[in-house]
Amino acid sequence: MAPWRGGVISRILLLRVDGVGDALACAPLIAALRNAGHELGALLVPRNRDAFAPNVFAHVHVVERVPWPRHGMTPASRSEALSQVRGVGYDAALIASEEPDVYTFARDAGIAQRAGFTNGWEKPLKTLRLRPLLTRAIVRSASASRSREHEVETLFRLGAGFSEEQEPTRSLARLRPLVIDGEFERHGAIVVQLNAKFISAGIDIAAFAEISRGLATRGYSVLAVSDDDVFGTAFAARSAANFIHPSNLTEWKQLIAGARAVVTPDSGASHVAGMLGVPAIVLFPSGARAPSNIARWRPWAAPARAVVADRRDDFGEVVAREVEDLLAAGGDPSRPAA
Numbered sequence: 001m002a003p004w005r006g007g008v009i010s011r012i013l014l015l016r017v018d019g020v021g022d023a024l025a026c027a028p029l030i031a032a033l034r035n036a037g038h039e040l041g042a043l044l045v046p047r048n049r050d051a052f053a054p055n056v057f058a059h060v061h062v063v064e065r066v067p068w069p070r071h072g073m074t075p076a077s078r079s080e081a082l083s084q085v086r087g088v089g090y091d092a093a094l095i096a097s098e099e100p101d102v103y104t105f106a107r108d109a110g111i112a113q114r115a116g117f118t119n120g121w122e123k124p125l126k127t128l129r130l131r132p133l134l135t136r137a138i139v140r141s142a143s144a145s146r147s148r149e150h151e152v153e154t155l156f157r158l159g160a161g162f163s164e165e166q167e168p169t170r171s172l173a174r175l176r177p178l179v180i181d182g183e184f185e186r187h188g189a190i191v192v193q194l195n196a197k198f199i200s201a202g203i204d205i206a207a208f209a210e211i212s213r214g215l216a217t218r219g220y221s222v223l224a225v226s227d228d229d230v231f232g233t234a235f236a237a238r239s240a241a242n243f244i245h246p247s248n249l250t251e252w253k254q255l256i257a258g259a260r261a262v263v264t265p266d267s268g269a270s271h272v273a274g275m276l277g278v279p280a281i282v283l284f285p286s287g288a289r290a291p292s293n294i295a296r297w298r299p300w301a302a303p304a305r306a307v308v309a310d311r312r313d314d315f316g317e318v319v320a321r322e323v324e325d326l327l328a329a330g331g332d333p334s335r336p337a338a
Helices: 020-024 028-036 075-088 100-108 122-132 151-159 171-178 205-217 231-238 249-256 268-276 290-297 315-328
Strands: 011-015 037-043 059-062 091-093 113-120 138-139 189-192 222-225 261-265 281-283 304-309
Touching: 011 028, 011 075, 020 268, 028 037, 028 151, 028 171, 037 075, 075 100, 091 100, 091 151, 100 113, 113 122, 113 151, 113 231, 122 268, 138 151, 138 290, 151 171, 171 268, 189 205, 189 268, 205 222, 205 231, 205 261, 205 315, 231 268, 231 304, 249 268, 261 268, 268 281, 268 304, 281 290, 281 315, 304 315
Parallel strands: 011 037, 011 091, 037 059, 091 113, 113 138, 189 222, 189 261, 261 281, 281 304
Antiparallel strands: none
């Protein structure tokens, strides 16, 4: 690992206390910081703590979030994590969050350099609250409908001054080891990620069953995956196909890594595939925000296509055809790493 020639090697804490996909959007930033020789730590939550491969971070601190719709960390987990972070003695905090309590955490940890986001005049009260907690503020739009910058690019800006890299990498040779290590089975099936995230938008059990049948009709082996047994059982009854409930996040990532392609709503599976280079068809709900959501959250480094759900009768056939076209266009996971 070549040391960074532009400044002093630092201990840097990345704070990302949300979902798996949100965490993995930091992968190119992490790649740049690691290549610069910095010692990295992460403040994570139980649901994303295993989003990255072991040994990506020198230190991992975990906090529990209070149940939605409330915000914040549980007092006990916050206190324990603060003690750990203070003990490491970080030089800089990169706050990849818009949750105010994460900003106060970095301040209370006594970290001298703190970079994070504000929304400028779009949210003046929130900006006035967060700006004093930062030594470097990055303005990002509070309006998802107006944003066209990919989340990876937004988060990469947090690392300015800590690396010589000017843009986030798309090199699978650099990104894959951040997500998964060791051997995994190349089962070659099409993984269909079952998820109730957009059920109200029509990406529901019936839609997943149609997709599964459309893929099977074209001769593909289908592997449905879900961590929701109720949703998965309903899918199985509707589609006459079984589903797998992975025992942990590592097993789930391995199933995606071994797939020929992935079909998934905009969710963690999309971003695992995106950083592993697995071809992906990503389902987005229709509406005015669809173009900005696709621009911001499309898979980063994998061959991918977005399909907007419009409740059409042949939705399963449309998705199956997109899979076939994507693979025919060269999106084949047997290709060598970039």
